[in-house]
Amino acid sequence: xxxxxxxxxxxxxxxxxxxxxxxxxxxxxxxxxxxxxxxxxxxxxxxxxxxxxxxxxxxxxxxxxxxxxxxxxxxxxxxxxxxxxxxxxxxxxxxxxxxxxxxxxxxxxxxxxxxxxxxxxxxxxxxxxxxxxxxx
Ligand code: HEC
Numbered sequence: 296x297x298x299x300x301x302x303x304x305x306x307x308x309x310x311x312x313x314x315x316x317x318x319x320x321x322x323x324x325x326x327x328x329x330x331x332x333x334x335x336x337x338x339x340x341x342x343x344x345x346x347x348x349x350x351x352x353x354x355x356x357x358x359x360x361x362x363x364x365x366x367x368x369x370x371x372x373x374x375x376x377x378x379x380x381x382x383x384x385x386x387x388x389x390x391x392x393x394x395x396x397x398x399x400x401x402x403x404x405x406x407x408x409x410x411x412x413x414x415x416x417x418x419x420x421x422x423x424x425x426x427x428x429x430x431x
Contacts, residue, residue: 356402360428379424
């Protein structure tokens with residue numbers, strides 16, 4: 296009887312938390328972010344600047360080529376996003392900007408540690424990584 300009760304309690308706790316444990320809850324940016332416009336047009340200078348930021352603040356989790364395979368990615372749930380994947384590339388610039396500003400779970404919020412300009416340049420860089428990975 297006691298075991299049954301324990302099982303019951305466990306199930307009650309598990310069900311609402313299942314998504315979180317599996318880390319599969321979809322992460323969607325609010326609709327208004329789709330209309331935000333990146334003030335930068337990707338060019339060599341911007342990519343070079345963004346690369347520096349990426350290779351200090353992002354690569355440990357997302358990997359140098361953005362595939363989500365950085366050294367700190369092992370053991371993280373959910374896994375750091377593959378920035379060159381269709382799932383990421385199908386999102387609007389504004390949605391990516393919002394996500395990297397706000398963060399979620401182990402993904403840190405960069406709203407206060409990086410300037411607005413730096414964060415928009417990183418969005419250019421995420422697009423650039425996808426281009427480069429498709430040519431590798
Ligand atoms: C400590 C590890 C870590 C660091 C550092 C990190 N990220 Fe992440 N990032 C994650 C994880 C984990 C996720 C998946 C979060 C989720 O789905 O709940 C993620 C998700 C994202 C997403 C959303 C992708 C999607 O699927 O929609 C973007 C964009 C992103 N990261 C950009 C960045 C950028 C840019 C930096 C550097 C300024 C950075 N991240 C640094 C771990 C990290």
